[in-house]
Amino acid sequence: MNILILGAGYAGLRAALDLDSMLRERNGSAPPASITLLDQNPYHQLVQELHLTATAAIHTREAIIEFERILRRRSLVLLRQGRASRIEPLQRQVLLDDGTALAYDWLIIALGAQTSYGNVPGAREHSFALRTFDEAIRLRDHIRNCFAEAAKTSDETEKRRFVTVAIVGGGYTGCQFAGEMAAWAPQLSEEFGLARNEARIALLDRSPVLLKQFGQWATAEAERVLDRRGVSVYLNTAVERVEPGALYVSEGRVLRAKTIVWAGGIRGPALLAEAGLPTDQFGRVLVDRYLRVQNQARVFAAGDCAAIPDQGNGTVPATASYAMRQGSHMAETIVAELEGRAPAVYEPLKLGELVSLGPNDGVGDPLGFRVYGPPALLMKKGIEAWYRSTLE
Ligand SMILES: Cc1cc2nc3c(=O)[nH]c(=O)nc-3n(C[C@H](O)[C@H](O)[C@H](O)COP(=O)(O)OP(=O)(O)OC[C@H]3O[C@@H](n4cnc5c(N)ncnc54)[C@H](O)[C@@H]3O)c2cc1C
Structure with missing residues (x-):
């Protein structure tokens, strides 16, 4: 057989x-x-x-x-x-x-x-996905290059675009990436001689909540933590099209970012x-x-x-x-x-x-209990370590 x-x-x-x-x-x-x-x-x-x-x-x-x-x-x-x-x-x-x-x-x-782009024009072509190891490496190297380029230009508008990271999708991938990105951005800025608060991180979701699977309380916690870390969260914001370095969202607004991460769904x-x-x-x-x-x-x-x-x-x-x-x-x-x-x-x-939600925070509902902050993160790390141990 x-x-x-x-x-x-x-x-x-x-x-x-x-x-x-x-x-x-x-x-x-x-x-x-x-x-x-x-x-x-x-x-x-x-x-x-x-x-x-x-x-x-x-x-x-x-x-x-x-x-x-x-x-x-x-x-x-x-x-x-x-x-x-x-x-x-x-x-x-x-x-x-x-x-x-x-x-x-x-x-x-x-x-x-696979990443689902939901028929949004330009999304596949002009954004980064984050579902495989190769994609993660590509994204990491791109962000680092953007900060390096930002340090070389004296054009303030261009500089801002290089250090802006827009994330589409407020599920597991989007929220976790946003939390880590918020911690990495000041380090990158320092490394390339930029002001520590120069970077912009925006997290967009078409629905009224982040982390839908947990419900309203987790949304509120995720928003609070990400906001504290300097991430701008835009809910009820649908992306209508993507062009190189630009996200066109509801009501004709445009968000300019050299890094667009698409975490808007799977298929x-x-x-x-x-x-x-x-x-x-x-x-x-x-x-x-x-x-x-x-x-x-x-x-x-x-x-x-x-x-x-x-x-x-x-x-x-x-x-x-x-x-x-x-x-x-x-x-x-x-x-x-x-x-x-x-x-x-x-x-x-x-x-x-x-x-x-970054290097010191998390949120979750293990066995139905709501956990926040460092204890949530510690539990998650414990589970990941346990998983690794099952493979050794
Ligand atoms: C950034 C990120 C963070 C996440 N965080 C969490 C979390 O904290 N907790 C959680 O529970 N879930 C999390 N998830 C979701 C979780 O990772 C997925 O639900 C899980 O990986 C699904 O497992 P799977 O076996 O179905 O697919 P995968 O783990 O994706 O495995 C699919 C495998 O199929 C292989 N494959 C694909 N196509 C082919 C092909 N044509 N031929 C041969 N091989 C192929 C791939 O190489 C891969 O090894 C996260 C997802 C992402 C992207």
């Missing part, structure tokens, strides 16, 4: 590691199975730390771990580096960019999401719909309560690329913590089916979420 896993992010890697442990534990009592883990990179990205990479708050390679290191004691997992370009469910195979076909008996789709990878799999309006593949792709007996999907029903209440949030638990669930389901047992229904475990 070949189990093929597409994507080794939070969901796919967890599924591979759990399958490896469960199948080795059974030591031959389960039918023999091979696990192929496909990823386009040779490393696992700690996506929930990428805003730190993008603002030089951590060392360059701290937010990635080489798969070789993670998998050295995982004898059943075969790592395959390559880019999936086409899924062919009828032929039970996946085609890679280089033309190779990978056959499967069981398929796990865990390809994550599933195009290859899901192209494969004829059922998808929602955001291009995420539709799965049932077992995380099984609708009408596909042996195809599962989870994480950001899947639309997973949340007990009659929309879909499960796209976060790393849910993705990981879904990865474990898919592994359990496949082992149950290999052994001829009935699989369990996936119940989203609501343990709460935490976000950082």
